[in-house]
Amino acid sequence: AVRPPCGPGTRPAADARTDAEFRQRIVRAWSMQDFPAGQSGHDHFFDTFGKFGEATRDRGKMLANVANTVVEQNQFYLETLVTPASDAAKKLADSVGYDADLAAFHRKLVAGGKLDGAVEEAVREADAADAQFRETARCDTARPDPGCRLSVRWISQVSRGSSNERVFTQMALGMRLAERDPRFVAVNLVQPEDGESALRNYRLQMRMLQYLRTQYPDARLTLHAGELTPGLVKPEDLTFHIREAVQVAGAERIGHGVDLVHEDDWQQLARTMARRGVAVEVPFSSNKQILGVAGDDHPFNAYRRYGVPVVLATDDPGVSRIDISHEYQYARATYGLSYTELKDLARASLEHAFLDGDSLWASGSARTGYRPVRACAGSQPGVAPPAPACARHLADNAKAATEWRQEAAFAGFERRQGGAR
Structure with a gap:
């Protein structure tokens, strides 16, 4: 891709809206789609950025x-x-x-x-x-x-x-x-x-x-x-x-x-x-x-x-x-x-996201399990509103609030699927 006007041997990118074959050539050049085996995926991947x-x-x-x-x-x-x-x-x-x-x-x-x-x-x-x-x-x-x-x-x-x-x-x-x-x-x-x-x-x-x-x-x-x-x-x-x-x-x-x-x-x-x-x-x-x-x-x-x-x-x-x-x-x-x-x-x-504030979890890892902070220990995301102390913790900490939303989504998914599997 280069700035217009289009010179000899080039064509408007807008042609890709109507020319499916041209669009596929662009997508293959700008991504890993249909990338052939036996060639360097490393080189093709990093070369795409200069193209688009x-x-x-x-x-x-x-x-x-x-x-x-x-x-x-x-x-x-x-x-x-x-x-x-x-x-x-x-x-x-x-x-x-x-x-x-x-x-x-x-x-x-x-x-x-x-x-x-x-x-x-x-x-x-x-x-x-x-x-x-x-x-x-x-x-x-x-x-x-x-x-x-x-x-x-x-x-x-x-x-x-x-x-x-x-x-x-x-x-x-x-x-x-x-x-x-x-x-x-x-x-x-x-x-x-x-x-x-x-x-x-x-x-x-x-x-x-x-x-x-x-x-x-x-x-x-x-x-x-x-x-x-x-x-x-x-x-x-x-x-x-x-x-x-x-x-x-x-x-x-x-x-x-x-x-x-x-x-x-x-x-x-x-x-x-x-x-x-x-x-x-x-x-x-x-x-x-x-x-x-x-x-x-x-x-x-x-x-x-x-x-x-x-x-x-x-x-x-x-x-x-x-x-x-x-x-x-x-x-x-x-x-x-x-x-x-x-x-x-x-x-x-x-x-491990760089979100502001403290976590929802007092202990949080795949090895130790995810245990909520004391303020939210009795609350159930996706089942009932947070208790007052937990609500304050969520209001003060963007990370905890985002993690609460994720837990609520898990709870909703599990209800729809009949429990975790």
Whole structure:
């Protein structure tokens, strides 16, 4: 996709509305649909983003579509990735230049309100996207779309394959933004972890995050780490990525974590993640498409054996051509999970979300079970209104209130199905 006018050898994207064959060519190029065996799913997946980037400028319209799908999938909360103030961050990084002294580098970014200028640009972008979303989803009309009732938060993504100055600037922008605007909650790293620059600078990037967390202690951190397999990178690159993300950068969630058993002393790493409550986000379809890892080769059961919190994710549902229900179905069919185990995966997804406030659960994990806080111990979601003390707890804590809604939905589903199975 490129901006108009269409040049020689190109045609309007609108032709896809009437030309089914043309539409299928686009979908195959922009996603994993019908991707042929024997070719690199890794390369095709990551190449799609450069192809459809021009079509993603209307963030609010895209969010309206995604939000409706999320609600239809019985989800109550969404965190999704965005690159805030991309142009402003690039200009700022280029103007300041890299400084290996990270504290000095940060001071240069902040000096004269330069970083705050980028934050303000990101806020304006978010305001425009919110307005476009509400208009597209008809949120202020008598018949709003289902997505209007969804709580949505943004995670600022950092292009890990970029120059050191741009990576650090994007990190600082995302963390400063998370402390200034409640719509933004965290920072993550994107792009191939096995890229030349990403591999070369991986330890440096973890130290960057470690330093910035001292400056922005309220910003949250979830990191794509360990999206690697033998043969994709040198053996030594499989031994430390998850560990550095957890122990150096201080990640609260790990995305993918596929190379767990190749990490040095991986059992101790898993115990550390379990003790700290560091969750791993598992996108089965993505791991199979990109890395060719599935079934018993996937560390899903290894994480669970060691008590690491596990949540299911879609990675990029548009590119993978799946939804979250597909991932739950895969978990059931592949690993023989019971209804209760699937239910706990869904609970963990909210328990480890970056929602404001305290949890509904005094003890919440698949290993220990989910036991409500004292204020809500006698209340039954979906059966009766919460007791006064519980109602106050829900009113004061968005996380607990969202988890209550999920429990009420479970109760309704179980009544309709005649009990859990």
